Structures are given as C-alpha cells and as structure tokens.
Amino acid sequence: MKHLMLTFIVLFISIDSVFSQDLSGKRITVHARGSGYGFEYFVETSCFENQIKIKIKSKDSVSNHTLELDSNYLATRKTIYSLDSYDLKNDRHVNLFKKADSINNAYTVYDIDSVIILNTKNPAYEKLLRELFSSSMAELENQEGNKNRIVLDGTLMYFDFLQNNSSLFTARAHSPSEVSHPLLHRYIKATLAIYRKETKNTFFTIQRSGG
Incomplete structure (x- = not known):
C-alpha cells in the first residue's frame, strides 16, 4: 500500500511540474534543410505571459552566381562533399554544415511571416x-x-531550446517521425498546422516545408 501511495505521489508531482512550468521567456527555434539544399526553412516559437508567437522564415531564392564566387564557401563545400557519410553526432560534421549555412544565408532571400495566438485558445x-x-x-x-537508425537523405533538423535568450540545449533529428522522434515530430506538425490555419497564408506550402 505504501509503495502504491509513493508511486501515485511521484506521478502526481511529475504531471504537476509539467503543467505548472512557466513558459514565459522560453523559445524554440528550428532550422530545417532538405537534402542537397533543396528546401530550407526556420520555425520559431516564442512564449510570452498569455501569448505564443509563431514565426516562419522560408528560403525563396539564392544568388547562386555570387555564391559560386565565394572561395570560402567553395572550400567548405568541397570538404563536405569529401565526407563518406554525415553523422549528426559528429561535431566536426555539424560545424561544417553550419559554416556552409552561414555563408549561404548571406546570399539568400527569405520570405518571413508570423502569427500570434492566445494560450487560452x-x-x-x-x-x-x-x-x-x-x-x-x-x-x-x-x-x-534511434541508435541503429540510418537515414540517407531526408530533412536535417536542429531544435534550439532557449530561456530568456540563453541556450539550454540543441536537439538534432534526421527526418523526425512519430516513431523516431515523437515529441519533436508532434511539435513541427502542430506548429505548422496552427500557422497555416491562423494565417491562411499560401506562401509556405507543403512543398516548401517538405511535408
């Protein structure tokens, strides 16, 4: 009986901590990129006292001619292409892609939109x-x-969790699904569904988000 009571108390505390957690000041930023730099977008969820802001930033076009003249970008891309495989857990691989992304962003035009929703609704x-x-x-x-999971192409995603602009941690996922990354998959699906429902904006199509 004591064991049952202890289990109930622990469960209650665990559930209560989830629901009582203050979201104000918390933010999630997601960077998603399709294989071969096909599509690319960013999703940002910012939490306030009674509101949540969802911001979408989607790649529209890249000045490829100017990008191809950037020697730093060319050298970085050459190194990436020399890799036999890409490992999300390998910091060197991750940093190479981040460097390429940073250079690529300087020559990229993005469409940006946002919506604010009420917590109570x-x-x-x-x-x-x-x-x-x-x-x-x-x-x-x-x-x-996922220790034995292998994805050859698909979508690379980085989920940055922040509190008052200070990074808490970054979670990485390669083509997250209901099975492989349940919570991250639910978050992306729910966020995009709310954005599309609330804005009726047609620029961020399913094709531009890869699903």
Whole structure:
C-alpha cells in the first residue's frame, strides 16, 4: 500500500511540474534543410505571459552566381562533399554544415511571416510546449531508440531550446517521425498546422516545408 501511495505521489508531482512550468521567456527555434539544399526553412516559437508567437522564415531564392564566387564557401563545400557519410553526432560534421549555412544565408532571400495566438485558445499546443521543455535532449532525440537508425537523405533538423535568450540545449533529428522522434515530430506538425490555419497564408506550402 505504501509503495502504491509513493508511486501515485511521484506521478502526481511529475504531471504537476509539467503543467505548472512557466513558459514565459522560453523559445524554440528550428532550422530545417532538405537534402542537397533543396528546401530550407526556420520555425520559431516564442512564449510570452498569455501569448505564443509563431514565426516562419522560408528560403525563396539564392544568388547562386555570387555564391559560386565565394572561395570560402567553395572550400567548405568541397570538404563536405569529401565526407563518406554525415553523422549528426559528429561535431566536426555539424560545424561544417553550419559554416556552409552561414555563408549561404548571406546570399539568400527569405520570405518571413508570423502569427500570434492566445494560450487560452490553444491549450493542447501549450501543453505540448510544456512537455518539450520538461524533456531532456536525450529524450527528445530518442537516442536509445534511434541508435541503429540510418537515414540517407531526408530533412536535417536542429531544435534550439532557449530561456530568456540563453541556450539550454540543441536537439538534432534526421527526418523526425512519430516513431523516431515523437515529441519533436508532434511539435513541427502542430506548429505548422496552427500557422497555416491562423494565417491562411499560401506562401509556405507543403512543398516548401517538405511535408
């Protein structure tokens, strides 16, 4: 009986901590890129006291001619192409792509849009955000479950979790799905669904988000 009571108390505290967590000042930024620099977009969720702001930044075009004249970009790309494979857990690989992205961004034009929603009208989404911020990087990446998972192409995604503009951690996922990365997959699907419903904006199509 004591064991049952202790289990109930621990469960109650765990659930209560998720729902009582203050979201104000918390932010999630996502950088998603398709294979071969096909599509690319950023999603940002910023939490305030009673509101949540969703911002979308989607690649429109790249000045390829000017980019191809950038010697730093060419050298970085050559190094990337020399890799036999890409490992999300390899810091050198990750830093190479971040460097290439940084240079590429200087020659890229983006479409940007945003929407603000009320917490009270989106309780399920607010609950999902609380779950995300109460989870660890290892849990979000499902490191144990994905230790033998291999994805050749697909979409590379980086999820940066911040509190008052200070980084908490970055979770990485390659083509996240309901099975491989349940919470991250739910977050992306829910965020894009809310944005598209609230704005009726047609620029950020399913083709531009890769799904």
